[in-house]
Amino acid sequence: MRVDLLQLFVILLLGGGGSAVSSDCKSYDERSKSAGKSLPSDRKVVCSNMELHQVLPPDSFPNRTVTLILSNNKIQELKNGSFIGLSTLERLDLRSNMISRIEPGAFLGLPALKRLDLSNNRIGCLNVDIFKGLTSLVKLNLSGNMFSSLSQGTFDSLVSLKALDFQTPYLLCDCNLLWLLRWIKDRNIAVKDTMCSYPRSLQGQLITSIKPELLTCDAPLELPSFQLTPSQRQVVFQGDSLPFQCQASFVAEDMQVLWYQDGRMVEPDAAQGIFIEKSMVQNCSLIASALTISNIQPGSTGNWECRVRTSRGNTTRTVHIVVLESSAKMNQCLLCKWF
Ligand SMILES: *[C@@H]1O[C@H](CO)[C@@H](O)[C@H](O)[C@H]1NC(C)=O
Ligand SMILES: *[C@@H]1O[C@H](CO)[C@@H](O)[C@H](O)[C@H]1NC(C)=O
Numbered sequence: 001m002r003v004d005l006l007q008l009f010v011i012l013l014l015g016g017g018g019s020a021v022s023s024d025c026k027s028y029d030e031r032s033k034s035a036g037k038s039l040p041s042d043r044k045v046v047c048s049n050m051e052l053h054q055v056l057p058p059d060s061f062p063n064r065t066v067t068l069i070l071s072n073n074k075i076q077e078l079k080n081g082s083f084i085g086l087s088t089l090e091r092l093d094l095r096s097n098m099i100s101r102i103e104p105g106a107f108l109g110l111p112a113l114k115r116l117d118l119s120n121n122r123i124g125c126l127n128v129d130i131f132k133g134l135t136s137l138v139k140l141n142l143s144g145n146m147f148s149s150l151s152q153g154t155f156d157s158l159v160s161l162k163a164l165d166f167q168t169p170y171l172l173c174d175c176n177l178l179w180l181l182r183w184i185k186d187r188n189i190a191v192k193d194t195m196c197s198y199p200r201s202l203q204g205q206l207i208t209s210i211k212p213e214l215l216t217c218d219a220p221l222e223l224p225s226f227q228l229t230p231s232q233r234q235v236v237f238q239g240d241s242l243p244f245q246c247q248a249s250f251v252a253e254d255m256q257v258l259w260y261q262d263g264r265m266v267e268p269d270a271a272q273g274i275f276i277e278k279s280m281v282q283n284c285s286l287i288a289s290a291l292t293i294s295n296i297q298p299g300s301t302g303n304w305e306c307r308v309r310t311s312r313g314n315t316t317r318t319v320h321i322v323v324l325e326s327s328a329k330m331n332q333c334l335l336c337k338w339f
């Protein structure tokens with residue numbers, strides 16, 4: 001294979017700083033296995049391990065680029081039209097980046113693209129608009145991302161798709177994936193190596209081998225991820241501020257995160273210095289809530305609980321808090337040893 005170093009002087013915005021550096025991608029002749037099909041001018045461009053924080057502008061690649069490898073960089077976002085102009089591109093490898101956000105239309109202008117690898121990123125949100133324009137796509141790899149489910153119709157624009165991989169450590173095999181199982185069967189899509197991660201009863205089973213009647217939402221709720229911080233018993237002093245964070249996989253539209261102390265629901269109360277902030281984490285896969293007690297009093301001693309409520313049941317995480325009266329503060333170091 002003839003290797004000539006193509007001079008791609010590109011401006012990379014390095015995280016936060018904004019200092020400009022130039023960098024080279026490598027460009028090769030692309031020799032396709034089916035000889036005769038590829039033109040001598042077909043190019044493969046490799047920009048791996050270059051610490052890229054964003055996709056290079058499409059016009060920085062040579063004419064007739066058919067393969068573009070952008071794996072092992074630090075790309076976090078794919079903007080609308082990121083690849084417009086690469087009309088001959090057949091293979092795009094974005095594996096092992098930090099992509100968490102993909103704008104609708106990110107892959108517009110790639111009418112010839114056959115293989116797209118998005119594996120080992122942080123994608124939580126996927127929808128039909130993201131894949132718009134990929135009418136020739138045959139192979140899609142979504143393994144190793146953050147999502148626990150995929151919503152109906154996500155792949156509707158991929159009319160040529162033949163192979164799909166979507167194994168994730170959070171993949172929850174329940175009634176919400178029934179559509180996908182049916183679609184895979186109807187379209188005769190090859191699904192290799194995609195196993196359920198949750199519920200535990202289906203862990204490690206190939207999704208394609210599961211009987212549809214086992215994909216239910218009747219079983220007790222099992223969350224692929226559910227964390228309360230602090231997670232360990234805490235000793236705090238009267239007057240201190242105590243922040244709690246609770247974060248759970250977002251697996252049902254009706255999910256709520258609620259706070260309890262010793263079984264009683266805790267409501268926001270500014271006068272008492274109790275603040276509650278709810279949020280849907282950007283990437284669709286997590287729901288979070290933060291509780292802060294800004295001026296903690298001895299009455300706050302007890303079991304504090306983050307409860308995730310859905311129509312499918314509840315699950316909780318609890319932490320024990322002990323509040324010491326401020327007169328004890330003088331003996332802080334002595335007391336520290338006791339707790
Ligand atoms: C790439 O293609 C465009 C339009 O077909 C042409 O104008 C341009 O000269 C080509 N660039 C190179 C480097 O061949
Ligand atoms: C994406 O960009 C294209 C052209 O730049 C525009 O026509 C289209 O409306 C945009 N789509 C979205 C969803 O923003």
Ligand SMILES: *[C@@H]1O[C@H](CO)[C@@H](O)[C@H](O)[C@H]1NC(C)=O
Nearest residue numbers: 095119120141143144165192
């Ligand atoms: C999809 O990507 C994962 C992780 O990069 C890899 O292990 C797997 O083999 C890929 N699947 C296919 C069908 O290439």
Ligand SMILES: *[C@@H]1O[C@H](CO)[C@@H](O)[C@H](O)[C@H]1NC(C)=O
Nearest residue numbers: 100101122124146281282283
């Ligand atoms: C998505 O969630 C992961 C895990 O908490 C986090 O690392 C990532 O920054 C999140 N992305 C966005 C856009 O919020």
Ligand SMILES: *[C@@H]1O[C@H](CO)[C@@H](O)[C@H](O)[C@H]1NC(C)=O
Nearest residue numbers: 258307308309310312313314
């Ligand atoms: C879930 O919690 C709510 C209160 O937050 C309670 O009314 C309901 O009975 C609980 N459901 C289950 C199944 O425990």
